[in-house]
Amino acid sequence: METMKALAITAMSIPADPPRPAGTVLAAACAGDLAAFDTLMRQYERLVLVTALRLTGSLPDAQDISQEVFLKLYRNLRKVEDSGLASWLYRVTVNACHDQRRRRRPESPVEFAALVPSTDLDPQQTLTQAERRRVLELSLRMLPDKERAAFVLRDLEGLPTEEVARILGSSEVTVRSQISKARVKIKDFVERYFRRRT
Amino acid sequence: MNPENWEDILREAHNEPIDPAHYTAVRARVVSRVGLLACPNRAKPGRFFRHLAWISAAVALLLTLALHRSGTPPQPPRITLAIPAAPPAPITRPRPAHLARALRPHREPLTIKLQTSDPNIVIYWIAD
Numbered sequence: 001m002e003t004m005k006a007l008a009i010t011a012m013s014i015p016a017d018p019p020r021p022a023g024t025v026l027a028a029a030c031a032g033d034l035a036a037f038d039t040l041m042r043q044y045e046r047l048v049l050v051t052a053l054r055l056t057g058s059l060p061d062a063q064d065i066s067q068e069v070f071l072k073l074y075r076n077l078r079k080v081e082d083s084g085l086a087s088w089l090y091r092v093t094v095n096a097c098h099d100q101r102r103r104r105r106p107e108s109p110v111e112f113a114a115l116v117p118s119t120d121l122d123p124q125q126t127l128t129q130a131e132r133r134r135v136l137e138l139s140l141r142m143l144p145d146k147e148r149a150a151f152v153l154r155d156l157e158g159l160p161t162e163e164v165a166r167i168l169g170s171s172e173v174t175v176r177s178q179i180s181k182a183r184v185k186i187k188d189f190v191e192r193y194f195r196r197r198t
Numbered sequence: 199m200n201p202e203n204w205e206d207i208l209r210e211a212h213n214e215p216i217d218p219a220h221y222t223a224v225r226a227r228v229v230s231r232v233g234l235l236a237c238p239n240r241a242k243p244g245r246f247f248r249h250l251a252w253i254s255a256a257v258a259l260l261l262t263l264a265l266h267r268s269g270t271p272p273q274p275p276r277i278t279l280a281i282p283a284a285p286p287a288p289i290t291r292p293r294p295a296h297l298a299r300a301l302r303p304h305r306e307p308l309t310i311k312l313q314t315s316d317p318n319i320v321i322y323w324i325a326d
Contacts, residue, residue, distance in 0.1 A: 034229070034232065034233075037232065038225065038229065041224075041225050041228060042221075042225070045221045045224065045225065046216070046221070049216065049220065049221060049224060050212070050216065053216075054212065059220065063220060063223060063224050063227075066224045066228075067224055067227045067228050067231070070224070070228040071228060071231055071232070074228070074232050129211075129214065132207050132208075132210060132211040132214075133211045133214065135204075135207060135208065135211065136207075136208050136211035136212060139208060155205065155208070155209070156208065156209060156212040186204065186208070187204055190204035190207065190208075191204070
């Protein structure tokens, strides 16, 4: 039994692929350093969780998806390029959100409890913040999946259209069209929302 | 809030900070799963028992083969079908030729009469 365990540990410590260039967190995580992988997660956790939250509209779902994405990253550490890691994470997150939405129709109600109200704001500011959040959630919710993903990546995350197209696996023309449609719909929705409120 | 600035409204809402506890929860879940992935025996406890079963079966097979080879050589199959022996031939003394001829029963010789187209010619064939 001890021999088997020793063999298993030896096999785990020998990298199957040629070693990556050292000096990066990704390389350290690749070599089996769990602390480096934790650092990697801290670097990209906002990117993954917030993108998933915008695409699903639910914090528990976004957390599940984040977990899934980081586990996938752990399994594919040797395949992921250091320079393209953010794009890879965006792509995997978007795909995981699509899969999750396909599995879970009809949609669950939108949750607004994800964000923490700042304690140093007065009640009026807090209300405004909550309202802003509500407008964002409802605006995104009324968009079709592809338009929502394009809008979140381009207008909210601020990625260039070319990269958004690469992440979504579409052409730049398609992405521009989707963003344009999404903007028109959101603008119309926000105007109607505030008009009804006043 | 001015709806004219809808892009700013959405961007500000998007950039609002998220409670760090949500990130911590995700990291904790991932780290616990990664720990299981890194240790194959812990990740799948059934795998150890499966390996143990395979090893036991292999050892049992090897032992059986070894015991079988080290023992006495196998006996050849026995023939269970018995062929009955022929009954003993009666022992008789040979008789003298003249006596045997005398004891032989008298038989009429075989006579075949062949008639030809000529009524005056008849052929007899007598076999003894």
